[in-house]
Amino acid sequence: QVQLQESGPGLVKPSETLSLTCTVSGGSISGSFWSWFRQPPGKRPERLGYIYYTGSATYSPSLGGRVTMSVDTSSNQFSLKLRSVTAADTAVYYCARDTFGKSWGQGTLVTVSS
Amino acid sequence: DTQMTQSPSSLSASVGDRVTITCQASQDISIYLNWYQQKPGKAPKLLIYDASNSEAGVPSRFSGSGSGTDFTFTINSLQPEDIATYYCQQYINDVTFGQGTKLEIK
Numbered sequence: 656q657v658q659l660q661e662s663g664p665g666l667v668k669p670s671e672t673l674s675l676t677c678t679v680s681g682g683s684i685s686g687s688f689w690s691w692f693r694q695p696p697g698k699r700p701e702r703l704g705y706i707y708y709t710g711s712a713t714y715s716p717s718l719g720g721r722v723t724m725s726v727d728t729s730s731n732q733f734s735l736k737l738r739s740v741t742a743a744d745t746a747v748y749y750c751a752r753d754t755f756g757k758s759w760g761q762g763t764l765v766t767v768s769s
Numbered sequence: 770d771t772q773m774t775q776s777p778s779s780l781s782a783s784v785g786d787r788v789t790i791t792c793q794a795s796q797d798i799s800i801y802l803n804w805y806q807q808k809p810g811k812a813p814k815l816l817i818y819d820a821s822n823s824e825a826g827v828p829s830r831f832s833g834s835g836s837g838t839d840f841t842f843t844i845n846s847l848q849p850e851d852i853a854t855y856y857c858q859q860y861i862n863d864v865t866f867g868q869g870t871k872l873e874i875k
Contacts, residue, residue: 699856699866699867700856754860754864756858757815760812
């Protein structure tokens with residue numbers, strides 16, 4: 656059974672870059688799509704984008720080009736970078752399997768504040 | 770964007786009740802509709818995929834139906850552990866979620 660675990664800083668300053676990594680265990684990252692979601696407190700989830708294990712990525716237009724995703728098959732990890740963050744980017748960030756979220760990591764709260 | 774409208778936004782029911790949640794898409798999404806359960810402080814969990822198919826290990830009291838723009842999610846015989854927020858999600862046109870239905874025990 657594939658498990659996912661997010662890691663990264665829980666506090667990011669405004670205008671800086673949010674960076675998170677998702678480690679996949681119990682299975683290979685190869686052959687599948689992987690995605691990132693976020694959920695602001697009390698709101699519905701939002702997909703940020705998804706990436707194929709080859710490195711080909713598709714991003715949500717709502718992020719205005721601020722996002723980059725990458726994959727490291729040797730480490731069985733994939734990553735998210737979100738640039739120029741503001742308080743509106745404060746949310747629980749989740750990594751997930753497949754483009755729609757077949758299974759999810761436990762999530763990590765990222766707060767944007769000075 | 771494909772907008773998803775869920776109703777009701779909140780629901781209070783008794784143990785053993787049958788609970789129904791509806792989800793309406795702003796355009797035809799065929800059967801590309803999933804249902805998730807989210808308990809407080811936890812990640813969403815996929816229960817139903819492609820409108821009516823149960824994910825492995827999901828209790829049989831959970832079911833889904835519908836196609837096109839109108840969908841229904843049902844819990845037969847509500848259990849205390851079913852307390853959660855439920856979301857519908859379309860995935861034919863990007864991915865968008867309904868606003869959620871918070872289910873409480875009466």
